[in-house]
Amino acid sequence: MASLTVVSARDRWWLRAAFGLGVVMVIAQFLAAVPAVRGWLDGHSWARDVLQDAVYLLAAALVLARALIVRKDRGAWLVMAGGLGFYAAGTVWWIAVVVKQDPMPYPSVSDLMWLAYYPFAYTAVVRLLRARRSRISVSSWLDGLIAASCAAAFASVVFLNGVTVDSFEPGLPMLVSVAYPVADIVLAGVLLGSWALSNWRLERVWTLLLTGMGINTLANALRMLETNSGIYVPGGWTDVLWTVALALIVAAAWQSPQPSAERRPARALVGMTLPALLAFASMVLLLSDGWRHNGLPLASSSLAAVAITGAIVRMLLTVRAVENLAAARRQARTDDLTGLPNRRRFLEILARDLDQRDPRSPMAVAVVDLDRFKEINDSFGHHLGDQLLQMVSERLTEAIGSDGVLARLGGDEFGVVMPDADAVRAQKIALGLLPALRHPFDLDQIALHVDASIGVAVFPDHGTDHCVLLRQADSAMYLAKNDHRGVAVATGAAADDAGRQRLTTLEELRTGLDRGELTLHYQPQMEVGTGETTGVEALVRWEHPRRGLVFPDVFLPLAEHAGLMGRLTLQVLDIALAQCREWRDEGLYLVVAVNLSASNLQDTSLPGHVADGLARHGVPPGALHLEVTEEILMRDAARATEVLAELRAMGVRLAVDDYGTGYSSLAYLHALPVDDLKLDRAFVTHCDTDPRSAAIVKSTVELAHNLGMRMIAEGVENEAALDRLREWGCDLVQGYHLSRPQPADRLVTWLRERQPSTLA
Template identity: 85%
Template sequence: MVPARGRWWIRAAFVVGVLLLIAQFAGAVPTVRAWADGHSWARDALQDAVYLLAAALVLARAVMVRQDRGAWLLMAAGLAFYAAGTVWWIAVVVKQDPIPYPSVSDLMWLAYYPFAYAAVVRLLRARRSRISLSSWLDGLIAAACAAAFASVVFLNGVTGDSIGSGMTMLVSAAYPVADIVLAGVLLGSWALSNWRLDRVWTLLLTGMGINTVANGIRMLETTSGVYIPGGWTDVLWSVALALIVAAAWQSPRPSPERRPARALVGMVLPAVMAYASMLLLLSESWRQHGLPLASSVLAATAITGAIIRMLVTVRVVENLADARRQARTDDLTGLPNRRRFLELLDRALPEHGAPVPTAVAIIDLDRFKDINDSFGHHLGDRLLQMVAARLAEAVGTDGILARLGGDEFGVIMHDADSARGQKIALGLLAALRRPFELDQIALHVDASIGVAVHPDHGTNHYVLLRQADSAMYLAKNDHRGVAVATGDAADVAGRQRLTTLEELRTGLDRRELTLHYQPQMHLGTGVVTGVEALVRWDHPRRGLIFPDVFLPLAEHAGLMGRLTLQVLDMALEQCRDWRADGLELVVAVNLSASNLQDATMPGHVADALARYDVPPAALHLEITEEILMRDAARATVVLAELRAMGVRLAVDDYGTGYSSLAYLHALPVDDLKLDRAFVTHCDTDPRSAAIVKSTVELAHNLGMRMIAEGVESEAALSRLREWDCDLVQGYHLSRPQPADRLATWLRERQPGPRDPRRTGDEVTVL
């Protein structure tokens, strides 16, 4: 907050304050002070106005601004007591003869200190909710050092003879003690604030510090008999008040932190204060009267705090070293992690060519996710530990093994060309293919390994790892186990694949997927009763990308679960909009293998149906036979829960997988969806016709509906109607279309108000 943006009277008060401060400076000039000595009322009025205005401005800030209100209310109360004491002194005390000591003004001046302490502590707590041990020690060192030096000033000359007895002794001792404590609180709070240098803290601590210094100067001047009313000491008090007011009215938004400077201050200042305290103690040996006992104790406290701080710093450095090691070590296997692997690889690669080649291998376990999903993450973690141990034994002294993340490992092989790198990789693969015994289960693990060699395939770790990664995917796709990088078009394809994968991750975050819908017609009535949701990727640069490009990447990268849930969400939202618009359509969505291994999938579906207020019967979920073969037992549990909700289930692409009748008998599915490879030529190819006709009969005998996809001609449609197929979809009916175009297409085929519901082969919609 800026005063100029406040109310007009706030701005006017600041202008008056500046004028009063200027007048205070002018009053300290000897010629002006001579005039003021003859007009003491003007000097007294000026002093009263400065103190009262400062208290009023801080109080106004506390009332008008909520942030840090408690702290500034405390500060306003302290300044109000200080101002009241000054006014009472000028108006009453100095006119008495003799001047009483202590007086009511002394009590009000002393009341300033506890409020000031509380205000500083309140601001500190607002800025630092948690304070580390190092910061506490810095605060102790700073507070003890400041109090030690302050005590030398304030306790100098304070003896039993000078302070009298009774109340006089108590008040006389209270002043130096209060200022000593305030000095310690100020410097200690700065240390506890992590040596923060924002404007509020800097102005406040500077103002209160100047006030404490002015008190010390006043005590020395009074002791020496050279104090002059209205002199420069009084100006220092006014400057201190101005800085406190300026701190109160600073914007609550913190200034940009200069971290390097603050870190330097945090390292240097505690050491400087400890040395200063040591010098203060050493000075006792050559001081004529010695140090006050309090000064010696405080200096010793600062030095003790510095010693403990040094020990803590040593411990912190050790912890940082441990943290650095841990940050470069994989927690599960104890192997170097990706960060450490890259550091070691950079160290292994010479800067200017390599007379001795260095090979890099990327190892990716095949179908590890299926093992994880089927047997649980606990067993999966144990398997990774056993894999790491076996790989480490197989690598031996030939290289350095690291876990790069998930089920991916990396190996650096010294003095290894392509042939030697491939030989070592084949040995690693042979070691992995021996069964692993876990909980009386023999698990067989396979892997794909890609090898790249420096400098043949790259001169830095970025290129080498990309080449090894491309070779690994080549080995995985060709089922060859081990592949060596070639640096040719395969690398270009690998880079394109990785780029597409990263763009797909971003596309999912930005919801770049879109759905096209292909109608499904009921053959018995000619009515379009539903649609299949087909996902497309609306790439910002490459345009519309079809699923065969990105779905395999998503499946391998573990993104299919997330992608399917996003598609389900969009399809149900569109279904709700259609139903609100009078189009009672059923929407079909394909499930992935990840969804059928996820026990929480039925809950996601139920939440989505409730969120969009779509009845379960309006959702059909399609699965492929290949998905069922991976883990039929777990898939059956998930499918049973979905079916119990009222969602219809269909086996998609039937006839292209294993087509086991045992699975059809056991699985809770409602529909068979025959693959287009049989449907498209059922009107011309006798074999296709026999398969389609027998599959329709099989579905009906099992109590299922038959859906034929890939209908591309009227002849094929007629044959399917002749065989009593239930539902059809294909280009002959309609290509997949965006939701808005499909709605238009459907309405154009709706019968008019006076037309019969169906005429001939006319297609209508419900």
């Protein structure tokens, strides 16, 4: 009884000795079937009896030991040990008592104990099955029904052939005689049905157990046939089969636990083929009823009919599943919103066309990206944005016609595959798409004008692989967007490297946001009148794990284009408020200024996030300043004004950043709920030497004061500029003359050295 023992049992000498004894007994049982040895055993029947009893008792003991020692599947193996124990007890009682009685009683106590094995065996198999499959699909249940019915049908032919009610004495003898074949028929069905329910797994435990119990059932059938034919020989090959069956059951019990990842179902082809073969076998069995002399037992034909019926239902379910799978595959390759092929399908089409193309025959791919679509989405809502995308897809499809295949790659980005198009033709097709988009789109009584940037890459000039071509087209699209030229053709390796670097940086930024890699440096803001540092501006940096400190001009434009600014701003705000709280705990009452992008002001939930952050860190609203740029005029000014009003009502102070570089409209200064003007460094840096800059700065200070605002000058580089700003009445200044942006710990050191009175 060779076995693979688990780790917890390897050091038990008595267990190793028991397995060694089991191996010896299996060999002895094989030798006992050899005619020469069997002849000797006929004269020494006690030796055969001892061997047979020992085999059954040892098998039951080893399975019981496994259940007691190993926790995994303990309940199932305890039940199996109980069944084998009854079987062994029945055998011992038969040899020790029953065969010595004259006449031998029927049924005897041994019969009842042998029959008791079956319910234990059923229960053990079911418990092992449930431990491995908590949820069973309808198709698996049908496979189990087909397998169980087919196995029981064939088993019933063997066990019930020629059996009638008149074959047995009435009463208990008849019940016991019928119970044996019925129990074996049910066991055959349980074994094959359980294998089907396990998804036809070939796990070692399952394979050994079902094989062992199947051989035991086969040995019972052979014993019945040999007994009915009068050719049964004690100690023959039928007894060898019983021993082999017990050895396999014990080996199954002592298998090392197999990881769940390795318990894989059989291949799909096997899962489809086996039920079909079983159903076919049942049909052959049913048809054989017509040419059999005595016909089939009623139970056999009924079970075969059940198997065939289950196969028909299974086939119908399979057809439906195939249809659903085909529909799912179509849906997985179709954009839900526009009905166009999606990115996956687009890449498949592109890769297929490249594989089938003559290397000398050109083809082109284009990436179409709508300009300022995010502003439309933020200003008018996603519902209108979705309608716009649907109308855009219809116009692009009509404009492309038979010249290419259009797909939606995601968001406001579309892709076009243009077979047999060289660079000139591809550019001509791309240029023809722009007029189709420039006509106004009428949406909910709103006329929207949409433009696009298109990048084109051509095979084989710009790449021979679909990923390279798409990357080149994407890089060209960014060139077109940055240069405002509508259509751009890829320029080769340089653009590809730039595009790859941009995409790499963007993906690393997404990961960096997840990992909390953003950090803040703080630049002091000094009150000109008192010389005290009362606030700081928080400037974001990215602590890249390989590239070191990355400055915002590298990653903020990417974040804005990719829609990450909202998430990034909230992280910056949280870091700044946490630092503000830490400083206040140390007695350092600094106001912290945080920059907002124009897209942040389109988010109506921003005031709620700010209020939550202030409450969570215990920072008063007056300790937070938020700075916005004049770019808000290019977006939805009404929504931005509403958001700013909510923030100001909370007590947060607001400033217009980079004043003088944008529209600088007095109308919006009058309307916007802001408290401070922050003049751009381009005017401040040269205010001590350039009369024009001096005039702008002086007049802006007066304008701010007349509007009830404070004036903040950034870019103060020297003492002369600071003196002029003091002369003109500027309120706050910041710049390299005071301090460069620095981490929080170095800023505190700087404050202690420069103005100890600032620290409480």
